Amino acid sequence: MTPLLNARQTADALPYPALADEIQALLRDPGVVVPPRTVQPLAGGGSLFVMPAADARVAITKLITFIPDNATRHLPAIQGDIVVFDALTGQRTALLDGPTVTARRTAAVSLLAARLLAPRTDGPLLIVGAGVQGRAHLEAFQAGLGVREVWVASRSTASADALVQHARSLGMNAGRAMDADAALADCPLVVSCTSAQAVALRARPRTDAFVAAVGAFTPRMVEWAPEVCRWFAADGLVVVDTRDADHEAGDLLQAGIDVPALATLADVVREPPTHRRDRPVFFKSCGWAGWDLAAARCVLSGQAPQR
Structure with missing residues (x-):
């Protein structure tokens, strides 16, 4: 069965040091392909983001909405999911909470930059x-x-x-x-x-x-x-x-x-x-969708990668 991770489970699967390591590994991987993201304007001033990415083993598509004034509705500004597939078989292997991945991978990118x-x-x-x-x-x-x-x-x-x-x-x-x-x-x-x-x-x-x-x-x-x-x-x-x-x-x-x-x-x-x-x-x-791909790789590996 496909793991469907809620926000807490997604966060637990993405410890910041391990995620920063995976981002660094991804940036060294010549097999990573990240097409330009699609940004679809929505009624009311929001946006729908469609962000695919893939490497030799994993393919992902991030589908999230960004609604800047959602605080007035007592809703989060970012909502959505990340769908993870096996790049060889096409099978869906995981569904991750989009806002949690967005928050943690963005902070992990900053962490990696600070390290370097x-x-x-x-x-x-x-x-x-x-x-x-x-x-x-x-x-x-x-x-x-x-x-x-x-x-x-x-x-x-x-x-x-x-x-x-x-x-x-x-x-x-x-x-x-x-x-x-x-x-x-x-x-x-x-x-x-x-x-x-x-x-x-x-x-x-x-x-x-x-x-x-x-x-x-x-x-x-x-x-x-x-x-x-x-x-x-x-x-x-x-x-x-x-x-x-x-x-x-x-x-x-x-x-x-x-x-x-x-x-x-x-x-x-x-x-x-x-x-x-x-x-x-x-x-x-x-x-960048590459950061979300790194998060998916981190979740699937279940452990910090070797540098």
């Missing part, structure tokens, strides 16, 4: 945006990097307080950051995962900072001020998750940065860049 690029990984960590991605990144950086201190900035006091309490339940020192720009001075690890409807960060991070910019995944979305992005491009290192960012990385595109000239995470995995460790790093994440 962050000038320092001990924290403190600043999380800007206390929604699903804020929680996932908190857990990923705690599990994968051993971060012990986190500060949370959010427009919602209730959401920020809830994430702070969750961090404390994990044994972390945690508190609310009343001013995200001011908190940048004290945090070498930064994750921005806001709704990206307007600029949320205008100050320059530390010169030894690693930033994972997650919220903006369309050309019109934005979290970071253009002048800060241009500062990263001039004085630091800017890396994108995949070449899809060439037309999706809103923060960078609105700053007038030549995104196609930037290195991708796959480039970093294959040939780590030589950059001064006292320079800031800006990692722009937009999403």
Whole structure:
């Protein structure tokens, strides 16, 4: 029978360190094929995403909807599933909870980028945006990097307080950051995962900072001020998750940065860049079905792959 994993079972099958390892292995796999995703606009301003991917053993299709204003309906913004097939027989082998995979694989990609690029990984960590991605990144950086201190900035006091309490339940020192720009001075690890409807960060991070910019995944979305992005491009290192960012990385595109000239995470995995460790790093994440394929591979393997 085909395993039908609910949200909790999907999360349990995707521990962050193992998932980050699988993502790294996938980026070294020449057999991975990821066609462009289809984005179908929906009535009311939402979108339906159809995202296939395959390797020599596994094929997946991710079917999710993104409805930005679903909070007003007391519903999650992202809903859907990931269907997993055996690439040789065509049999369905698993059905995974789409929002859970999306949250965990996105945070695991940021974790891998931090492992490879962050000038320092001990924290403190600043999380800007206390929604699903804020929680996932908190857990990923705690599990994968051993971060012990986190500060949370959010427009919602209730959401920020809830994430702070969750961090404390994990044994972390945690508190609310009343001013995200001011908190940048004290945090070498930064994750921005806001709704990206307007600029949320205008100050320059530390010169030894690693930033994972997650919220903006369309050309019109934005979290970071253009002048800060241009500062990263001039004085630091800017890396994108995949070449899809060439037309999706809103923060960078609105700053007038030549995104196609930037290195991708796959480039970093294959040939780590030589950059001064006292320079800031800006990692722009937009999403890719390959990450969902890595999650399916991780679930099917049932254990962390060998590096």
